[in-house]
Amino acid sequence: xxxxxxxxxxxxxxxxxxxxxxxxxxxxxxxxxxxxxxxxxxxxxxxxxxxxxxxxxxxxxxxxxxxxxxxxxxxxxxxxxxxxxxxxxxxxxxxxxxxxxxxxxxxxxxxxxxxxxxxxxxxxxxxxxxxxxxxxxxxxxxxxxxxxxxxxx
Numbered sequence: 001x002x003x004x005x006x007x008x009x010x011x012x013x014x015x016x017x018x019x020x021x022x023x024x025x026x027x028x029x030x031x032x033x034x035x036x037x038x039x040x041x042x043x044x045x046x047x048x049x050x051x052x053x054x055x056x057x058x059x060x061x062x063x064x065x066x067x068x069x070x071x072x073x074x075x076x077x078x079x080x081x082x083x084x085x086x087x088x089x090x091x092x093x094x095x096x097x098x099x100x101x102x103x104x105x106x107x108x109x110x111x112x113x114x115x116x117x118x119x120x121x122x123x124x125x126x127x128x129x130x131x132x133x134x135x136x137x138x139x140x141x142x143x144x145x146x147x148x149x150x151x152x153x
Contacts, residue, residue, distance in 0.1 A: 023078035024089050029096045030071070036103040037067045043110035050114050070099060070126065073133065080137075095133065102126045 020027050041064060048055050074092045081088030102125040109120045 023082060025074055025078050025092060033100050040103050040106045043107055047110045047113045050117060098129050
């Protein structure tokens with residue numbers, strides 16, 4: 001029984017790799033982003049204790065879930081591209097790069113807060129990124145619908 005439990009992570013890893021290869025997401029970029037998310041989370045916990053803020057497992061779990069949910073952005077873009085037979089790889093890579101930069105900024109902010117023992121206002125690049133992606137996709141969809149209308153008329 002115990003051996004079967006130990007085998008599951010390898011099977012899960014193979015499943016995840018296969019999925020990312022299918023949707024053409026650079027696995028190395030994903031590894032970097034995942035590592036940055038873990039480092040940022042760890043430094044966020046350290047910052048909480050250094051600044052003597054109340055530690056909350058609920059806040060930690062919500063933060064981790066929201067950061068993991070961010071990974072759904074490039075995955076959904078890649079899946080949309082596959083479904084529409086449209087090459088979104090450049091856009092997926094751009095989003096991954098921006099997510100990496102955003103987490104890097106957050107790590108720097110946490111380190112500064114830990115060193116100075118003062119809260120540092122973080123630039124919310126992620127929300128701006130999400131809004132930009134949303135508006136870009138809406139524009140793309142509208143152009144697609146306009147093209148269909150022109151062909152039908």
